[in-house]
Amino acid sequence: MRQAVLVIDVQQGLCEGEGAVFDSAGVIARINTVTRRARAAGVAVIVIQHESGPGYLEHGTAAWQSAHGLEVQPGDHRVRKTTPDAFLRTSLAPLLQELGVQELVVCGMHTEFCVDTTTRQALARGYPVVLIADGHTSAGNPALDAAQVIAHHNHTLANIESFGPRVRPVSAADYRPDAGSTISSGRPSGSAKKV
Template sequence: MTTMPDRPNTALLVIDVQNDVVAGAHDRDGVIANINTLVGKARAEDVPVIWVQHSDDDLERDSEAWQYVSELARHDPEPLVHKTYGDSFEETSLEALLAGRGVGRLVVTGAQTDFCVRSTLHGAFVRGYDVTLVGDAHTTQDLTEYGAPAPNLVIAHTNLYWQGQRAPGRRAKTVGTAEVTFTADEG
């Protein structure tokens, strides 16, 4: 249903599951386990897995803090997109990678829910992609001291509002790990 009829394929996006990004994240181990399940399923179905890795002044490239968590292993042929903005499309190779693979539908996982995950969801949607958020495969840190809701509420709210997104010719939805299929006609 994407607005890109010549791009019928799906890709799994794994956003910023880096040491410092998820160090204090809500349900860290459960989310990483779900992402691992999805990565395995995508690989078994020959669905592209695209890894996104953030760097900035607080997350220095090539530092230990910047590295992906040890529980997740990227295979060499799987693309790694380096970014410096919340939206994984901004000034990166992501769009070219997706176009080259005929991808018009994204299944999104990662961290942090209220920053890079949300930015990428919206960035993909406004660019014409169908976007499925995996509701139990994204997380965030506790930012209540800055006035944010508790992490479980941030995650629940994001899952709720993403399920309700609408736009012409595109589909947004939220599903659990067990419900993910990598076909365009997912229910």
């Protein structure tokens, strides 16, 4: 099943200051493991960046840039977004269609916002999701610390059945990319591999 890796909002502004996410360096290292394997197997890597108005992830600012340590390659695709949903008013859906993607691998920042929303939208659009269980993170909130937010979402997203497609949490170490196979039209074919 042809995959694409979505690297969601791994941006410098989310890794520093009062609202810094939990274990950013460790999460970035694990995401790099996933994207290296993906690129080596011919799986597309899509780097998604959030942008807001002045003072928070403003386009072009240092805070908006990819986080220090995140490995981004010239062949990676880029998508800009302005809401927690990476599909809403963005180029993501047509890009996935153009690439013939059948399954998404999701990792990134702000588990309970952009990772959660994009994962649910992917399911609603018919994409099964491999959630990198140790490759997403949060700053936590007054009700739950970051580790609890992450664990909660790994459990909750994996137990949503009503969309049809499912979420499979997989650690970065256990991720195995699947580029699928193609026929002459460029459409993916062949049977799905288990991650």
